[in-house]
Amino acid sequence: MSKLTTTPASSQAHSTPAEQGLTAGVLFLLAALAALGALATNIILPAFPAMGEDLGVSVRELSATLTSFFLAFALGQLFVGPLSDRFGRQRLVLAGLAIFVVGSLVCAVASTLPQLIGGRVIQALGVCATSVLSRAIARDLFDGHELARALSLTMIAMAAAPGFSPLLGGAFNSWLGWRATFVFVGVLAVLLAIYYIARLGETHRADKRSALSVRATLKIYRQLLIDRRFIAPTLSVSLVIGALYAFFAMAPAILMTGFHFSPFELGLFFASTVFVVFGAGFLAPRFARRWGQVQVARAGIIIALAASVALLTAKEDVFFFSASLTVFLLGMGLVNPLGTAIALQPFGRHAGAASALLGFFQMGFSAVAISIAAALPVPVYTSLGIILTFNLALSFLIFLAIR
Structure with a gap:
């Protein structure tokens, strides 16, 4: 079976946005596009008790707002990627942001759990476009070590959003109520759309676009799935991301119920994790230049x-829990951007489809990890340890296939 056509660095001649290089403005835009979905997810975590009381459901039942979001997010990306390869990135980014705003408004006025879940699904179908296309846009503009650097800095923001957003969500919940958080993220999406139009615009040149048909799309996905250059790093990174979101989903129960954290203390805990991810993200491309992307990942x-x-294997202790998660986030911060760059590097012409399939696996594995962790008949602390260990062990075995 023939492999997909690859795109060497020498062929990456781009128009004005690319010629500007990795500027602060481009980096901010890529980071914001990548982080919006994570922000919209974790900002509501401290408000779960208030939301449950308002809607007449338990906090455990509210986990459906996470799994439904991830599943819709995963499936939506499969359509966004190929559409962007055919019609360009800008149309899909702006349409995705508009859909996300509609979903945010539905969530803000929801009076029942099914209505809230429906709003979350609409949110996910919109914001999946910004997430998948942030990677595709980076691949449009950069190559090689510059691509790894762009993705590293973008992934920092993507991981920082879940860290800072609970603190922000706790403040909104205390001052204005949980519904204000959905209004807030909707307003952010509008501002991001305006900035995107003014700062970057279209990055996928017309002569680089591929034909669109169901048969052609399925062929591209099939070729990606059997191409070891793509599927090995994709599955490996997706297992790591699944473990990360399992941590975000299970940590509130561990910290608030087991260790008696207040919502504000929970927000501070998440915010403190950001500094670890920052450090790892800045180190990853520097280490990769010296030892290679595969070795560092x-x-x-x-x-x-x-x-x-x-x-x-350790006893349930808040200090040991914090230390273990710090080390876990350090490793995650190294493998996530480098594994993503390894997966996307050979597929410049089909960057949208490759990024979409990568995102599908990441969000799909996250939904599965959260569902299994919630269903295991063991304490939440032990359940999280099992999911993290299993995902990382399997990730390591798969990564051995990468040369």
Whole structure:
């Protein structure tokens, strides 16, 4: 079976946006596009008790707002990627932001859990476009180490959003009520659309676009799925991301119920994790230049796996929990951007489809990890340790296939 056509660095001649290089403005835009979905998810976590009381459901039942979001997010990306390869990135980004605003308004006025879940699904179908296309736009503009650097800095923002957003969500919940959080993220989407039009615009040149048909799209996806250059790093990184979102989903129960954290203390805990991700994200491209992307990404998996095993085997203690998660996030911060760059690097012509399939696996694995962790008949602390250890061990085995 023939492989997909690859795009060498020498062929990446772009128009004005690319010629500007990795400027602060371009980086901010890529980071904001990538982080909006994570922000919209984690900003509501501290408000779960208030939301449950308002809607007459338990906090456990509210986990459906997370799994439904991730599933819709995963499926939506499969359509967005190929559409952007055919029609360009700008139309899909702006349409996605508009849909996200509609979903946010539905959530803000929801009076029942099914209505809230419906709004979350609409949100996900919109924001999946910004997430998948942030990677595709980076691939349009950059190549090689510059691509790895752009993705590293973008992934920092994507991981920082879940860290800072609970603190922000707790403040909104205390001052204005949980519905204000959905209004807030909707307004952010509008501002982001305005900035995108003014700052970047279209990055996928007309002569680089591919034909659109169901048969052609399925052929591209099939070729990606059997291409080891893509599928090995994609599955490996997706397992790591699944473990990360399982941590975000289970941490409130562990910290607020088990360790008696207040919503504000929970927000501070999440915010403190951002500094670890910042550090790892800045180090990843520097280490990659010296030792290579594959070697550094593999080291990141080993670090995260060691932390997962420690979390699983040690006693339930808030200090040890914090230390183990710090080490896990350090490893995750290394493997995520480098593994993503390895997966997307050979597929410049089909960057949208490749990024979409990568995002599908990431969000799909996240939904599965959260569902299994919630269903395991063991304490939440142990359940999280099991999911993290299993995902990281499997991620390491798959990554061995990468040369």
